[in-house]
Amino acid sequence: GNSVTQMEGPVTLSEEAFLTINCTYTATGYPSLFWYVQYPGEGLQLLLKATKADDKGSNKGFEATYRKETTSFHLEKGSVQVSDSAVYFCALKDYGGSQGNLIFGKGTKLSVKP
Amino acid sequence: DAGVIQSPRHEVTEMGQEVTLRCKPISGHNSLFWYRQTMMRGLELLIYFNNNVPIDDSGMPEDRFSAKMPNASFSTLKIQPSEPRDSAVYFCASTISGGNQETQYFGPGTRLLVL
Numbered sequence: 001g002n003s004v005t006q007m008e009g010p011v012t013l014s015e016e017a018f019l020t021i022n023c024t025y026t027a028t029g030y031p032s033l034f035w036y037v038q039y040p041g042e043g044l045q046l047l048l049k050a051t052k053a054d055d056k057g058s059n060k061g062f063e064a065t066y067r068k069e070t071t072s073f074h075l076e077k078g079s080v081q082v083s084d085s086a087v088y089f090c091a092l093k094d095y096g097g098s099q100g101n102l103i104f105g106k107g108t109k110l111s112v113k114p
Numbered sequence: 115d116a117g118v119i120q121s122p123r124h125e126v127t128e129m130g131q132e133v134t135l136r137c138k139p140i141s142g143h144n145s146l147f148w149y150r151q152t153m154m155r156g157l158e159l160l161i162y163f164n165n166n167v168p169i170d171d172s173g174m175p176e177d178r179f180s181a182k183m184p185n186a187s188f189s190t191l192k193i194q195p196s197e198p199r200d201s202a203v204y205f206c207a208s209t210i211s212g213g214n215q216e217t218q219y220f221g222p223g224t225r226l227l228v229l
Contacts, residue, residue: 034217043118043205043220044157089157093216101147101170102218106156 002027006090006105013080013112021075021108023064023090031092033057033066033073034102038087047075047088080112116140118221120206126227132194135224138187139208147218148181148191149205157205163189164211196228 007022025031032051036044048057053068062077073090090105119138127133139146147162161171166183174181178197183189193200203225207218 032216041222043207043222044218045220046217049217101159101162104157 002031002092002094002103004090004092004103004105006088006108008106009087009109011108011110013110015082015112015114016079017112019075019077019080019084019110021088021090021110023073023075023105025071025073025090025092027071027092027094029094031094033064034091034093035062035064035073035075036089036091036104038089038107040086044089080110082112082114085110085112118206118208118219120204120221120224122224123222124225124227126229127196128229129197130195131228132192133196133200133226133228135191135193135204135206135226137189137191137206137221139189139206140219141187143208143210143219144186145209145211145216146183146189147207147209148189149207149220150202151205151223152202160191196226198228201226201228 003026005024034049035047037047038044048059050057050066053066056065064073064075087107087109089107091102093102121136145164148160149157151157160173161181162169163183179193181191203223205220205223207220209216209218
């Protein structure tokens with residue numbers, strides 16, 4: 001079945017450090033891939049997405065490239081800020097398979113220290 | 115746009131009591147999702163509706179949980195009777211179904227504590 005695996009946290013970085021959060025997926029069909037972010041005390045919100053192989057999603061300095069050959073969608077940011085502290089969820093939606101609800105990874109908590 | 119609205123934001127109840135969580139999706143959205151989030155299990159999809167019809171309720175933990183969507187602008191998730199292990203944050207999300215640009219919009223969640 002479809003699944004998403006992302007690196008376990010927590011991840012603790014200093015401000016201006018480089019961030020990578022790994023995400024790999026298993027899917028039938030042709031999934032769209034997403035990164036959602038959850039700030040403390042809030043619901044999830046879409047950070048970025050990519051709908052086909054080699055697409056790059058980007059937003060707020062974050063980027064992720066849809067790599068079909070490695071079934072990956074790693075999240076990166078060149079210089080993190082304290083305000084980026086949150087939980088990040090990788091997710092997929094498989095349009096070639098079943099109904100296509102989102103399948104989420106377990107989330108990776110990021111803490112950025114000043 | 116007001117976004118997805120959930121109520122109450124916090125609920126504390128005693129074991130055995132009935133709990134009703136409410137959700138108002140974004141106007142015009144035709145799919146609605148209920149999720150549960152805990153530290154142990156992460157984010158779990160409980161049930162989702164398309165055009166007010168339940169499509170997949172395989173994530174509903176047991177018969178104590180039920181969900182309804184009587185119209186396009188309102189849904190409830192009911193737990194009867196509640197148990198301490200139901201303590202979690204419950205999220206509602208909505209989207210426009212169809213095509214490949216389906217972003218889910220989440221509400222702020224209801225934090226439930228069952229004593």
